[in-house]
Structure formats: C-alpha cells, structure tokens
Amino acid sequence: MSEADRPSALIPPRRRLLKAGFALMTLAVTPLGMAQGxxxxxxxxxxxxxxxxxxxxxxxxxxxxxxxxxxxxxxxxxxxxxxxxxxxxxxxxxxxxxxxxxxxxxxxxxxxxxxxxxxxxxxxxxxxxxxxxxxxxxxxxxxxxxxxxNEPVDPLLAWMEKTARPDASEPPRSVANANREPAPKPEKRRNDSAPMITITLDPGHGGEDPGAIGARGTYEKTVTLAVAKRLKAKIDAEPNMRAMLTRDADFFVPLGQRVEKARRVQADLFVSIHADAFIKPQARGSSVFILSDRGATSTAARWLANKENAADLIGGVNIGVSDSHLAKTLLDLSQTATLNDSMKAAKAVLDEIGSVNQLHKGDVEEASFAVLKAPDIPSMLVETAFISNPDEEKRLNDEAYQERLADAMLRGIKRYFAKNPPLARTRRA
Missing domain, CATH: 2.60.40.3500 (Immunoglobulin-like)
Structure with missing residues (x-):
C-alpha cells in the first residue's frame, strides 16, 4: 500500500509534515501553468x-x-x-x-x-x-x-424519527433572537375520531440548484426552505395534522424523488413552494398551479414550468438510474379525481394568499410541472412571489412576511380538508 492510499491516521505525523513540505516546494519550483494540456x-x-x-x-x-x-x-x-x-x-x-x-x-x-x-x-x-x-x-x-x-434511508422512518424530536420542526429564527429560548410548544392534541392528515411540503431547488436569484443575491432555495419550515411548524401544531419536508437543509433532491418521498409517507396533499423569476422584473404577485394534461393556461405558466422542469439539469441527475414509478406516473396522469382534488386545494390556498400579497392571476393556473405528477396525491405548486422583482425580493426576506405567507397557506389547507377529509378518498396500500 502506497502512502497516497493509506488512511491519514496511519501515516506518522513527521512523515505527513515532510510530505507536505516537499509538495509545497514542488509547487513553488514548478509553476502549474507548465503542465502540458x-x-x-x-x-x-x-x-x-x-x-x-x-x-x-x-x-x-x-x-x-x-x-x-x-x-x-x-x-x-x-x-x-x-x-x-x-x-x-x-x-x-x-x-x-x-x-x-x-x-x-x-x-x-x-x-x-x-x-x-x-x-x-x-x-x-x-x-x-x-x-x-x-x-x-x-x-x-x-x-x-x-x-x-448501502442501506438506503427510509423516508418514512427518517421522518417519524424527526417528528419525535421536539426541535425537528422549529422555524428559523433571526440572528437577533438566536440566543433567546424558544417558547414551549403546546401539547399536540389528537382527536381519535378524525384521521391523521399527512402533508408533504416541498421546498423548491436546493444544493447544486439555487433556483432563481434576486437582484440583491437572494437564492430561491433559501427562501423556499425558510417558508416551508415555518409552514411545517404550524401544521405540526394542529391536531390531527402532520407535515414532512422533502428536504430540511440545503441539498439537491431530484424531482422524481420529491414525488416518491410524498408517496412513501402516503401524503394526503403535496405542496411545492417556490419564489421564481420571470423575464420581466416588473412581474409580481403570487400564483398557485396544478398539473395540466392539456397544456399551460398562460405564456408565463408555460415559461415557469419549463424552467422548473429543468431543475434536474441544473442540480444534476444520474440518467442511468431509472425511476420505478415513472411508467405508472405517466400512465395515470388522466386520473380525474386527483386533478379535481388538486384544483379544490389550490383554490382554497390561492384565496388565502390573496389576503397577504396581490395575485399574479386571479385563478388557479395549470401547467405541466414534473414535480406535480404524483398520480394519486392532490398536488399544487405555490409561487409565493417573484424573486426577480426587487420589491418582492425584499418582502421574501422579511420574517414577518414569511410568517403571514405560512399562516395563509395553512388556512387554505385547513379549508380544503374541512370540506374534503382524507376518508373521502381511497387510501393507498
């Protein structure tokens, strides 16, 4: 075994020091630019x-x-x-x-x-x-x-372990409040006569894929995670409701895996959270989208869908790894019941967001977003605001605005489930 292959702990400290010194001298004598090709x-x-x-x-x-x-x-x-x-x-x-x-x-x-x-x-x-x-x-x-x-992490078990920890759903705190003790959480009550509602929250982008970038340098991936964590904390505080994040830190998750994570926990609703950019910095307002199997309802919807669907190209996916549910997903896109439920949930959320921010469109829009292609889970994509608009970028960085957004989304989700309880739909095995 050569020293290059040895674990660092097995190389004597004196030998490591001599090797480092020799490497530095080599670099000093031989300019890197001399390396041919x-x-x-x-x-x-x-x-x-x-x-x-x-x-x-x-x-x-x-x-x-x-x-x-x-x-x-x-x-x-x-x-x-x-x-x-x-x-x-x-x-x-x-x-x-x-x-x-x-x-x-x-x-x-x-x-x-x-x-x-x-x-x-x-x-x-x-x-x-x-x-x-x-x-x-x-x-x-x-x-x-x-x-x-070697033993893949089970999304369901990992999620259950995190929800068992008291700090797993803490929303982000500002630097000014970083040293302040968080307020004690109210004890979560469960009404045993009602089913537990499971919601998957999907913070857009992450890791290699920063998403849209505002004029002040704000990353979409940062804003979406902050809003998702705030919404998760609010959902988890509700009786008979719980939330799972497709990512809880800054790392890349392929679009197909986001959908798969929701299916593994048998989610009753999938909410993908974004803060996108548009070709015109004047574009502003919040939007809610559902999957379309017919085509986009507007030029902006088509443009945003194409941009979001390219996330795997930016973040980087090994195309040699197949998605075991891809065929089923493409085959079952015509499931009318799931699309109808998606529209109901999206309308409820859009109405509530309209009280926090102006709406880009007054109606739920439709486009072929890959991340919404779960055949058996009502799904929506929420564009919280346009990060390419300087005023909206500033608002997206404001903690109070993030809180109001999360509150509005929670109200919409609760309105939907009040009229469409999970027992009304066939549960997956």
Missing part, C-alpha cells in the same frame, strides 16, 4: 444530507476519471487524469464538516505524472453513483460523486 478544477462543492452526500468537481473542461472502493477502512479512491493539482484541490479537506453522516475526511495529491488522486475516507459502507454532467446554467462540466449508504 492539464485541465483545471474550477470549484469543489460538498452537500451533506441524511439521504446522501454529494461531492461535485467543476472543471474548465471535461473530466476523465476512474474510481474504486477500498476496504478496511472504507475509502473511495478517485483518479483524475490530466488535471492540475492546484489550490482548489488543496482546499478539499476544509470542505468536509464533522457532522457529515457519510464522509470522515477527504484529501488529494499527485499520484503519478498527469494523475491526481482524491481519497474520500468514509464513516460507513456506501454505494457510490459517479457520473459526469455537461455544462448547464452557470456551471461548466461537472463530475458528481453521490455517496449513498
């Missing part, structure tokens, strides 16, 4: 989550690689061919957080002429998905390492 790594990004950890290498050109899993201890070894060992790769170790559930540490170095080796020391056995992505959005060519646990 070598490509550069422009950025390294790491997105840890309970579902998986994603490591992304963005290159100036296409990246050629090979990889292997090494046992005892568990490591993922990645060799990059024709790549410069530069300051970006040297910064790899600081990218890993101690709280990362799957990665212990990461390091890189020259393995042999023209080859940079990256070693990822793991906390447990993983099943890696490694693939390349062509340029998309503001990103150049990317090499993606998705590190999934």
């Amino acid at each position: 070598a490509s550069r790594i422009l950025a390294v990004r790491v997105w840890p989550s309970q579902d998986y950890t994603r490591i992304t290498l963005e290159g100036a050109g296409n990246l050629k690689y090979s990889h292997q899993i090494v046992k005892d201890p568990e490591r993922l070894v990645l060799d990059l061919e024709g790549v410069e060992f530069d300051s970006v790769l040297q910064s790899l170790p600081e990218k890993i957080s101690e709280t990362d559930p799957y990665v212990r540490l990461i390091r890189a170095g020259r393995n042999r002429p023209g080859v940079v080796r990256i070693v990822v020391e793991l906390k447990s056995e993983i099943s890696p998905q490694i693939f390349t992505l062509p340029p998309a959005g503001s990103y150049g060519p990317r090499l993606v390492m998705d590190l999934y646990p």
Whole structure:
C-alpha cells in the first residue's frame, strides 16, 4: 500500500509534515501553468444530507476519471487524469464538516505524472453513483460523486424519527433572537375520531440548484426552505395534522424523488413552494398551479414550468438510474379525481394568499410541472412571489412576511380538508 492510499491516521505525523513540505516546494519550483494540456478544477462543492452526500468537481473542461472502493477502512479512491493539482484541490479537506453522516475526511495529491488522486475516507459502507454532467446554467462540466449508504434511508422512518424530536420542526429564527429560548410548544392534541392528515411540503431547488436569484443575491432555495419550515411548524401544531419536508437543509433532491418521498409517507396533499423569476422584473404577485394534461393556461405558466422542469439539469441527475414509478406516473396522469382534488386545494390556498400579497392571476393556473405528477396525491405548486422583482425580493426576506405567507397557506389547507377529509378518498396500500 502506497502512502497516497493509506488512511491519514496511519501515516506518522513527521512523515505527513515532510510530505507536505516537499509538495509545497514542488509547487513553488514548478509553476502549474507548465503542465502540458492539464485541465483545471474550477470549484469543489460538498452537500451533506441524511439521504446522501454529494461531492461535485467543476472543471474548465471535461473530466476523465476512474474510481474504486477500498476496504478496511472504507475509502473511495478517485483518479483524475490530466488535471492540475492546484489550490482548489488543496482546499478539499476544509470542505468536509464533522457532522457529515457519510464522509470522515477527504484529501488529494499527485499520484503519478498527469494523475491526481482524491481519497474520500468514509464513516460507513456506501454505494457510490459517479457520473459526469455537461455544462448547464452557470456551471461548466461537472463530475458528481453521490455517496449513498448501502442501506438506503427510509423516508418514512427518517421522518417519524424527526417528528419525535421536539426541535425537528422549529422555524428559523433571526440572528437577533438566536440566543433567546424558544417558547414551549403546546401539547399536540389528537382527536381519535378524525384521521391523521399527512402533508408533504416541498421546498423548491436546493444544493447544486439555487433556483432563481434576486437582484440583491437572494437564492430561491433559501427562501423556499425558510417558508416551508415555518409552514411545517404550524401544521405540526394542529391536531390531527402532520407535515414532512422533502428536504430540511440545503441539498439537491431530484424531482422524481420529491414525488416518491410524498408517496412513501402516503401524503394526503403535496405542496411545492417556490419564489421564481420571470423575464420581466416588473412581474409580481403570487400564483398557485396544478398539473395540466392539456397544456399551460398562460405564456408565463408555460415559461415557469419549463424552467422548473429543468431543475434536474441544473442540480444534476444520474440518467442511468431509472425511476420505478415513472411508467405508472405517466400512465395515470388522466386520473380525474386527483386533478379535481388538486384544483379544490389550490383554490382554497390561492384565496388565502390573496389576503397577504396581490395575485399574479386571479385563478388557479395549470401547467405541466414534473414535480406535480404524483398520480394519486392532490398536488399544487405555490409561487409565493417573484424573486426577480426587487420589491418582492425584499418582502421574501422579511420574517414577518414569511410568517403571514405560512399562516395563509395553512388556512387554505385547513379549508380544503374541512370540506374534503382524507376518508373521502381511497387510501393507498
């Protein structure tokens, strides 16, 4: 076993120090620009989550690689061919957080002429998905390492464990109130004669995919998560209601997996939350959409749907992994009952949001949003405001406005279920 392959804990401290010094001298004597035909790594990004950890290498050109899993201890070894060992790769170790559930540490170095080796020391056995992505959005060519646990996280069990923790649904607090003790939660009451209503909240975008970006630099993914957490806390405080988030932190979730998570918990309603941009900064107002199997109801609806459906291209999905429910989803899109329920729920939410913000359209709109294609769950997509409008971007960053939005959405959801209880629909096995 060469020292490049050894776990860092097994290399004597004196030897590591000498190696680091020698590498620095080599870099000082041999300018990186002298490497003939070598490509550069422009950025390294790491997105840890309970579902998986994603490591992304963005290159100036296409990246050629090979990889292997090494046992005892568990490591993922990645060799990059024709790549410069530069300051970006040297910064790899600081990218890993101690709280990362799957990665212990990461390091890189020259393995042999023209080859940079990256070693990822793991906390447990993983099943890696490694693939390349062509340029998309503001990103150049990317090499993606998705590190999934050998035993996949069960969304239902993970959600149940989180809901059992008292702090799992705490809404975000401002910096000024960060040190203040949160008010005690009221004891959740359950009326045993009524069914438990399960709602899946889907904060749009995340991780590699920032979504729309406002003029002041606000990321859509940040706003949607903040609003979703506030709404979750309010739903969880209601008797006979509970909410599950498709993501509870800043990481990427493919569109198909968002739908699958809702189906795994047998959700009674799916609400995707967004704050999109439009080609005109004057565009403003809130909107609510449901799935259309006929076509978009407006030019803006078609434009937004196309933009949201491209999220997987920006965030990066391994196209070699098939969706087991894709065929069923496409086959059952004509389920009239689900679309009718979606319209009822969307109208109730739209009416309530209209008391908080002006509406972009007075009626529920329809478009072919991929994230709404659950064949058996009433689904809606809420555009809270246009982040491309400077005034609305400012409001979306305001905690009081986020609270009012969450309150309005909750009122609409409760109105819908008051007239359409879950027992009125056939439950899934």
